[in-house]
Amino acid sequence: MTDLINLMNDLLWGSILVYLLVGVGLYFTFRLSFIQVRHFKHMFLVLKNSRRVDNSGISSFQALCTSLAARVGTGNMAGVAVALTAGGPGAIFWMWVTAMVGMATSFAESTLAQLYKTKDDDGNYRGGPAYYMEKGLGMRWMGILFSVFLMIAFGLVFNAVQANSITNALTTAFGFQPVYVGVGIMGLSAFVILGGVRKIARTAEIIVPFMALVYLAIALFVLVINIEKLPAVITLIVKSAFGFQEAAAGGLGYMVAQAMINGVKRGLFSNEAGMGSAPNAAASATPYPPHPASQGYVQMLGVFIDTIVICSSTVAIILMSGEYVPHGEVTGIELTQRALNAQVGDWGGIFIACAIFLFAFTSIIANYSYAETNLVFLERNHKKGLLIFRMVFLCMVLFGSLATLPTVWAMADVSMGLMAIVNLVAILLLSGIVVKLAKDYNQQLRSGKVPTFDVNDYPELKSQLEEGIWDQPENGDD
Template identity: 35%
Template sequence: MNHLEAILFEMRHLLWGSFLIGLIAAMGIYLTISLKGLQFRYLFHSLHLLFFPQKHKLNPESSGDLSPFQSIMTALAGSIGTGSIAGVAIAISIGGYGAIFWLWVTSIFGMIIAYSENVLAIKYRVQNEKGQMSGGPMYALRDGLKQPLLAKAFALFGAIAAFGIGATVQSNSTAGAIDTLFSISPWITGIIMALIAALVVLGGVRKIGQIASVMVPLMTILYVAASLAILTVNWQNILPSLQLIITSAFTGQAPLGGFVGSSLLVAMQMGSARAVFSNEAGLGSSPIAAANAKTPYAALQGMLAMAGVFVASLIICTMTGLVLAVTDSLGLVDSAGILITGAPLTIAAFSQNLPGAPYIVLGCLVLFGFTTLIAWAYYGEKCIEFLLGAKSISSYRLVYLSLIIVGAAANLHLIWAFADIANGLMCIPNLIGVIGLIKVVRYETMIYEQFLLSLADKYFKITKTPI
């Protein structure tokens, strides 16, 4: 390990140790109490909004550039990335299967955090000089909380974080998987990804939203179907795997093969970091996409964001973790005796029982990585626009696209450490904004609940028949 790696790993440990884990947990608990368990009370409603948007007429004539469905698909494109495949495998390799349990816990509280930050994104969005909607934590911090320095800090961290979680991590995991299966140089994969991304990114948020609304449902269905096939074949291992996940969460895990073993703190650290990385609740990134939604109610977009966290972490990441567990893949080594981790570990797990699995996982990985890559390009653009104005976007795009190429061939662990640090720095000002504007969130929630009650009254008056 070189000096730079040692510094980054230590920074990640300090940031994602008890500090951020405690902050996110405390925030989630506080919001859950303050909003009366909203993520539980409205879970099915939020999922219905997500899966059956046509029944809710989610394309009203309201200000915005995207329909609410396109907006949440763009946000999901940013969150359901290679972290759901490669990131979960890395978390388990370092933190043991107990990391999955802490991913669940963090995600449950993350649902209410995502709801709140997306409500604020709609509430404080503005129209930029091009007539497009701009929003996110930086606007809520500046215009709602009246804290311009915190707003600039978030925008700065967000612009930098996009280089990690967006450009480099996605290209690195995708290129690594392609190299493993086809022996294609990561440099070539990086160049191709950058060229295709340029075509989409230059089309702006509408093009990103259109592509995301098609690709995200497709890749989600494909990956879940493949995972369910593995779980069906290994059905007898599902219950023992769940028991292992729960027990390891509180006791740590002993060494297995090339696996070094983990402590309770490491399991919590890796599970929480992967949860935030996969669903982005607390980061403040998804609200940037939410600000473009054509919606008459801020809380409606919050509901969709809440459902997005459920899908990204409690479904997609859980599928990856269970597949690794039921196939007993932790500790596998390659032909050279080196411990397998990241995307290759997930591919190896799927390959044990599903013909053609490496290509299915690779296809999902490419789709996951690409959609995240283009979504985060937009997040970074909006952050740099807030800091330096719209004229800075072209230069930012050039740097972003260049880093896709560089990231494809970079060191895997170095890239993930950098991404985790950048994510953690985004969390701090964003969570300050959410806690400081909780009264606004409660008010917008009350408005939406009154709307739902009016719909219920109208429905029952129409359908009620005399006895």
């Protein structure tokens, strides 16, 4: 059984998804005329008005923080180190390329999620890939498939993985007993998730900017005290990406392939563009400007912050420390801890432990919110099974704190891979709508208007959208 799961993982993540995710990203990059480059500044302008909200949704800023909470986890510290040791410094260049391409994919899936959103029993916005598969494609079976895969991966197993990372970090740094750490994580998680999507969003809104800014401040400090090394580090990354470092040794083709594969995989795992996870948060937002495409811009920014900013901070800490050894035995979070210790002293390890706690905990609650939305979809916007699912979720958090079952983690990777394939097929089939919405938004922007979605301009879509959601543009309140 284990061999079969590992074989499926190798097939999915070693070939199919690498090509499919990058290919879809390039497709949307060209169809949207390099929107992530042309409108790079506009992402930040949209963020300026992102605190507006109404009674049915969370703010765009809260949606961004929720998606970042899920994206920014232990992988940003441990995963980057693994990519470096497995693929060399060149992997970082391809990680950057993957993120830039993935921004266009993120625009597409988040725009669609916002367009096809609905309301649940409590009047809160719900939406995501499952909803645009049902409403946009008329394929509820496809949405059910996606929801099941997401609930297994994000709702259950990956939360156990994050809890396990917290337990290991706190046990190593402070000597805490795993069972007490597990009970503590479970209690904190219960306190947040029982308050629903809005409480999760409010928690993410507070913790995510704080943890990101502190981590960036540490990385900036490391960069400043090692500023003379910066040109050499950038040169090393670029040369390794194209094999110039290895050409003389005769390993050009192999090293370039390893750099590309590991960099692309790290980028895809980290920013989740195309996975279909972040759109669940995007759909819950009250957009401003009141147009589905505005959420596309917000979530594009999320990809940029996760990979280009936060992952690059880890790269700077490691490559400027002198601790990095190509293909060395020390990798993952241990390499990151050693690198920071070398730069700032022994408290670096304690800081990493605290950072892991914040990064992983926010991932747990954000992943839960994604799973909750997909459970609501399965129950046709009702919430009957929510209490039972929350109990199972909390049990998995405790289980993950106390046990490690590599086969279970591998099954989650397979589930996430299948989830991504289903989502990518759906957004390709709906790509024409994405292009129409992007053009409509930008035409209004160029004419000096605040882009506003008018459902009457899209008679072909009117029957697909939930009545009342887009009939009157929602300007929101501050």
